[in-house]
Amino acid sequence: MNDANTAAPAVTPGYRRYALSVLLVIYILNFLDRQIIAILAEPIKHDLGLADWQLGVMTGLAFALFYTVLGIPIARLAERGNRPLIIACAVGAWSGFTVLCGFAQNFVQLVLARVGVGVGEAGCTPPAHSLITDYTPHEKRASALAFYALGTPIGGLIGMAMGGLIADAWGWRAAFLVAGAPGVLMAIVAATTLTEPRKKLAADLAAKRAAGPSFSEAMAEIRSKRAFWLIAFGAAIKAFIGYGAAAFLAPFFFRNHAAELETIATGFGLGVAGFLGLALGLVLGVTGAIGTWLGGQLADHYGARDLRHYVGIPAISTLMGIPFYIVGLSVDSAVLALVLLAFPPALNTLWYGPGYAAVQGLVRPQTRATATAVLLFVINLIGLGLGPLGVGAISDFISGPLGLGAAEGVRWSLMIFTLFGAVASGLFWLARRTIREEMVS
Numbered sequence: 001m002n003d004a005n006t007a008a009p010a011v012t013p014g015y016r017r018y019a020l021s022v023l024l025v026i027y028i029l030n031f032l033d034r035q036i037i038a039i040l041a042e043p044i045k046h047d048l049g050l051a052d053w054q055l056g057v058m059t060g061l062a063f064a065l066f067y068t069v070l071g072i073p074i075a076r077l078a079e080r081g082n083r084p085l086i087i088a089c090a091v092g093a094w095s096g097f098t099v100l101c102g103f104a105q106n107f108v109q110l111v112l113a114r115v116g117v118g119v120g121e122a123g124c125t126p127p128a129h130s131l132i133t134d135y136t137p138h139e140k141r142a143s144a145l146a147f148y149a150l151g152t153p154i155g156g157l158i159g160m161a162m163g164g165l166i167a168d169a170w171g172w173r174a175a176f177l178v179a180g181a182p183g184v185l186m187a188i189v190a191a192t193t194l195t196e197p198r199k200k201l202a203a204d205l206a207a208k209r210a211a212g213p214s215f216s217e218a219m220a221e222i223r224s225k226r227a228f229w230l231i232a233f234g235a236a237i238k239a240f241i242g243y244g245a246a247a248f249l250a251p252f253f254f255r256n257h258a259a260e261l262e263t264i265a266t267g268f269g270l271g272v273a274g275f276l277g278l279a280l281g282l283v284l285g286v287t288g289a290i291g292t293w294l295g296g297q298l299a300d301h302y303g304a305r306d307l308r309h310y311v312g313i314p315a316i317s318t319l320m321g322i323p324f325y326i327v328g329l330s331v332d333s334a335v336l337a338l339v340l341l342a343f344p345p346a347l348n349t350l351w352y353g354p355g356y357a358a359v360q361g362l363v364r365p366q367t368r369a370t371a372t373a374v375l376l377f378v379i380n381l382i383g384l385g386l387g388p389l390g391v392g393a394i395s396d397f398i399s400g401p402l403g404l405g406a407a408e409g410v411r412w413s414l415m416i417f418t419l420f421g422a423v424a425s426g427l428f429w430l431a432r433r434t435i436r437e438e439m440v441s
Contacts, residue, residue, distance in 0.1 A: 011197065016135045019194055023128050023148055026091055026190060029183050030124050031155025032162075033098040033117060034063065036179050038246050039163040039277040040172040042254050047172070048107055052399075052410070056247065056392030058111055064385030067118035068377045071126060075373030076215055078127035079366060084194035086127045088187045094120025095183025102176035125376060130369040133360045134197045141360060142303060142310070146296025146353025150289050153349060156246065157285020164277015168270065218367045222374055225362045227435040231311060231355055232378040234427035237420050238318060238348060239383020240390070244417050245325075247388035248395065248410050249284075249341075250276060255407040257334035264334070283338050288345035291317075296353030303354065307439055308432040310358040314351030315428035318421050321347035325418045329411055348421075351428070358431075361439045391417055 011019070037044075041055050050058070078086055097116030104110035128148060136144040159179065166175040213221065222228055253261060253276055265275035295313060302309035321344035328340030356372075363371045391413045399409025 011135050011195065015195075019135055020132065020144060020147055022186075022189060022194060023087075023132065024151055024154075026087065026124065026186050027128065027148055027151025028155040028158065029091065029095070029151075029186060030121055031152050032159040033094055033179050033183070034121060034159075035156045035246060036098075036159035036163040036175060037101075037114070038156075039160045039250050039273065039280070040167055040175055041247065042251050043167055043172045043273065044110070045251075048110070050107060052248075052251075052392035052396045052406075053389065054107055054392075055251075056389035058107070058114060061385045061389050063114050063118040063121075064380045064383075065118070066115050067122045068381040068385065070119055070122035071373040071376050071380075072370065074123045075126035075369040076218075078130055078369040079218075082196050083127035083131050083369075084190050084196055086123050087131075087194070088191035090120050090123030091183045091190060092120075092187035093123070094118075095180045095187070096120075098180030098183070099177055102173040102180075126369040126373040129356060129360060129372040131194070131197075133365070133368055138361075139304065140300060142299035142353040142357035143296035145356040145360070146292050146299070149292050149296075149349075149352035149356065152352070153285045153288025153292055153345065156288065157281040160250075160277045160281030160285065162277070162281075164281075165270075165274040167277070168272075168274035213364075213366055215370070218363075218370045219374075221363055221367055222371055225438050226433075227311070227431040227438050228359060228362050228371070228375075230427045230431035231358060232375050233382075234311075234314070234318075234424045234431070235351060235355055235375070236379045236382035237424035237427070238314075238351065239379045240387040241383075241417050241420055241424075242348060242387070243384045244387035244391035245414055248391050248414060249280060252329070252410045252414060253280075253334060253337070255410060257337065260334040279338055283342045284345045287342045288349045291346035291349035292352050294346075295350035296357075298350070299354035299357060303357070307358075307436045310354040311428045311431040311435055313354050315425045315432075317347040317350040318425040318428065322418055322421045326415055329415050329418075358435060358439075362435075364440060387417070 037058065041058075044050065044058075045052075045055055074086065074090075094117045097113050097120060100116065101110060101113040104113055129145065132144050132148055133141060162178065163172075163175045166178055254272070258272070261272050261276055265272045268275060270278070298313055299310055302313070324340050324343040324347075328337045328344075331337050331340065359371050359375050360368050391410075394416060395406075395409040395413040397409075398404050398412050399406045402409075404412070
C-alpha cells in the first residue's frame with residue numbers, strides 16, 4: 001500500500017494540531033447549527049402549530065436536499081481551488097441562515113431558512129476531509145479524521161444544552177440567534193490562518209490541475225470500489241436511525257416523561273426544556289465523543305495490522321447498540337432511560353474515524369474531496385433527508401390512525417427505526433471482503 005499522502009507538501013506537527021483544532025471548532029458549529037433545532041422542535045411545533053411530519057421536513061429533508069445536491073459540485077471545486085477559503089465562505093453562509101431561522105414567522109419561512117443552512121454546510125466537510133488528509137501522515141489519518149468528527153457529538157451536546165437553556169430563558173428564536181453568531185468569527189479565522197498545502201509548490205499545483213481527473217473519471221474510480229458503496233450505504237442507514245432519533249428524542253421525553261422531568265428540573269431550578277437539553281446534550285454528547293475518539297484510535301492501531309478492521313469495528317459496534325436503545329425507549333423512568341440511551345452513541349460513533357479514513361484511502365488524492373462529497377450525498381440524502389421525516393410520519397400514523405396517541409407514536413416509531421441497525425452492520429461486514437484489495441493509499 002503506497003502512501004499517496006506524501007504527494008502533498010508537509011506541514012509542521014504544531015501547525016497540524018492548530019489546523020485540526022480550527023477545523024474541529026468549525027465542525028462543532030456546523031453540527032450545533034444543524035442540530036439545535038432538535039431541542040427546539042417541541043416549542044416550535046406548538047408555537048407554529050405543526051404536525052410531526054412537518055417537524056421531520058424542517059429538521060431533516062429541507063436541510064438535506066440542498067446539502068446533498070451542492071456537496072458534489074463544491075467538492076469538485078475543492079479538488080482544485082483554495083480549500084480554506086471555501087470552508088470560510090461556507091461557515092459565514094450557514095451561520096447567517098441560522099440567525100434567519102430566529103426570524104421565521106411560519107413553517108415555509110423556517111423551511112427556507114433551513115435550506116440556506118444546508119446550502120452553507122455543504123461546503124464544509126468535503127474540503128475539510130481533503131485538507132486533513134493532506135496535513136496528516138497516513139498512519140495517523142483515522143485518528144485525525146476522528147478528531148474532526150468529534151464536532152458531531154460536541155456540537156450536538158452544545159446545541160442541545162444551549163438551545164434548551166436559552167429557549168427556557170428567552171424563547172426558541174433567541175437560541176437560533178446565539179447559535180449563528182460565532183460562525184462569523186470562525187469564517188475570518190479559517191480564511192486568514194488555514195494554509196492551502198497546494199500553494200507551497202506552484203509547479204505541483206499546476207501539475208495536479210493538469211493531471212486531475214474529470215468528474216466522470218472521478219466517478220468511474222469511485223464506482224469501481226465495492227467497499228466504498230458498502231460503507232456509504234451502511235453509514236447512510238446508521239444516519240437514517242441517528243438523525244431520526246436526534247430529531248425526536250426530545251419530543252419522546254417531553255411526551256413520555258413530562259411529569260418526572262418537571263420534578264427533576266424544578267429541583268435544579270431549571271425549566272423542563274433547559275434541563276432536558278442539558279441532560280441529553282451531556283449524556284449523548286459525552287458518550288458520542290468518547291466513541292468517536294476511541295474509533296479513531298482503534299482503527300489506527302488495528303488497521304495497521306489488517307485493513308478489514310476499518311469496517312469490522314463499525315459492524316460489531318452497531319449491533320451492540322441496538323438492545324440498549326430498545327430497552328431505553330421502553331422503561332418508565334426518565335433517569336433510567338437517559339442512562340441506557342447513553343450507550344448507543346458511544347457504540348454508534350465508532351465508525352467515524354475508520355469509515356472516513358477508509359474512504360480517503362480507497363481513492364487517489366485528487367479524488368478525495370469528491371469521494372467525501374459522494375459519501376455525504378448518500379448518507380445525508382437517506383439519513384438526514386428521510387430519517388426525521390420517516391420517524392415523524394410513522395409517529396403520526398401510530399398516534400392517529402392506529403389510535404395509540406402521540407406519546408406511544410413517537411416511542412414505537414423510534415424503536416422500529418432502531419432495528420435497521422442490523423442491516424447497517426451487515427453492510428459494513430460485507431465490505432471486509434474487498435477493502436484490502438481496493439485500498440490505494
